[in-house]
Amino acid sequence: MxxxxxxxxxxxxxxxxxxxxxxxxxxxxxxxxxxxxxxxxxxxxxxxxxxxxxxxxxxxxxxxxxxxxxxxxxxxxxxxxxxAAPTFDPATSHQTISLALSDVGEVVFLPSLLKQLRRLAPRAAVRAVSLPANDVAAGLEAGSIDLAMGYFPDLKKHNFFQQTLFSDTFASLLRSDHPVTASKLTLKQYLQLEHAVVRAESRTEEVIERYLARRKLRRQVVLTTPHFSSAPIIVAQSDLIVTVPEPLARYFSRVSAQLRVVGLPFDSPRIDLKQFWHRKFHHDERNRWLRSVVADLFQRSPKSR
Known part of the structure; x- marks a missing residue:
């Protein structure tokens, strides 16, 4: 032969x-x-x-x-x-679409994305997972995760592509009848209030903490929790304040009349929300289609690398 x-x-x-x-x-x-x-x-x-x-x-x-x-x-x-070039037909595909979502990503991306995927790929189930950074990287490489979406600062290795969908700021949440009634806090108010801090696996809190540390501003942290879902519930029943990415703040204030968004007393740092994929699947037709759906839905300030 x-x-x-x-x-x-x-x-x-x-x-x-x-x-x-x-x-x-x-x-x-x-x-x-x-x-x-x-x-x-x-x-x-x-x-x-x-x-x-x-x-x-x-x-x-x-x-x-x-x-x-x-x-x-x-x-x-x-x-x-x-x-022949491989073809992918989303309308007939039964393959599950697996997404690793950060805390912000699940709230910001999943509702609109699920609606669009149900329209374009009605036979494909959607699986959303929340995993430690190392597991997300391994899943993207193995193909068990198609995309990671949100804030994943650890996915910086050369094996991963990333595309910024948009960047957003931070905002704070107070209970609706909080003694502080201002729509935007003064720096004195912000530092005097007692804070709840969310330290989740996605590490979004690091962005605001680094920002405050550079300006030598120290909050009074009385509660630390790993879950974004519990922090607003606690804030709604206390005098605590929590600072979270603005999309989350807007979401929690919409779903709970007991919460309101208040502006920060300084120019907020920005957090880039991105989609990530492994270089093994950069030319894969199915992965390319999925990335294009995400970009069409959410990209505001394109910046890919």
Whole structure:
């Protein structure tokens, strides 16, 4: 098999169809000497003349006729299974779409994305997971996770692509009947209030903490929790304040009349919300389609790398 060039099979089929060296040369876009040389190699390999001259044409031998049928089958499989670009049809796909979402990502992305995916890929289930950064990286590489969406500062290795969808700021939440009634806090008020702090796996809190540390501003932290879902419930029943990415603050104030958003007394740091994928799947048709759906829905300030 090491001596059989796959291109020789194309010559074999062309000779059978054209029954002449010159005709096969035109069909293959090659010179007549090149086709004659290929025929000589075929004859040597199969130890058979394969095509013999009869009048103005070349007629196949019985060995050639049996080979041509197999060659057409092999070349057809090569064309459809190897050479042809893979296609993906979201409308018929049953493959589950797996997304790793940060705390912000789940609130900001999932409702709109699920609605769009149900429309475009109605047969595909959607699976959202929340995992430690190392598990997200391993899942993206293994293909068990299609995309990571949100704030994932650990996915910086060269094996990952990332695309910024948009950036947002931070805001604070107070209970609706809090003694502080201002819509925007003064710095004195912000520092005097007692704070709840969310230190989740996504590490979004690090953005605001680094910002305050650079300005040597220290909050009075009386509660630390790993869950964004519990912090607003506690704030709604106390005099505590919690500072979270603004999309989360807006969401919690919409779903609970007991909470209201208050502005920060300083220019808020910005947090980039991105989608991430492993370089193994950069050219995968299904992954490319999914990334385009996400970008079309959410990208405001494109910045990809």
């Amino acid at each position: 090491n001596e059989l060039d796959l291109n020789l099979l194309y010559t074999l089929v062309a000779l059978d169809e054209c029954r002449s060296v010159s005709g096969a040369a035109v069909k293959l876009g090659k010179s007549q000497p090149a086709v004659s040389a290929a025929l000589a190699r075929l004859r040597d390999f199969f130890n058979d003349p394969l095509f013999v001259r009869s009048g103005n044409n070349m007629q196949p031998t019985p060995r050639a006729l049996s080979l041509v049928e197999s060659a057409r089958f092999v070349l057809g499989r090569v064309g459809s299974d190897i050479v």
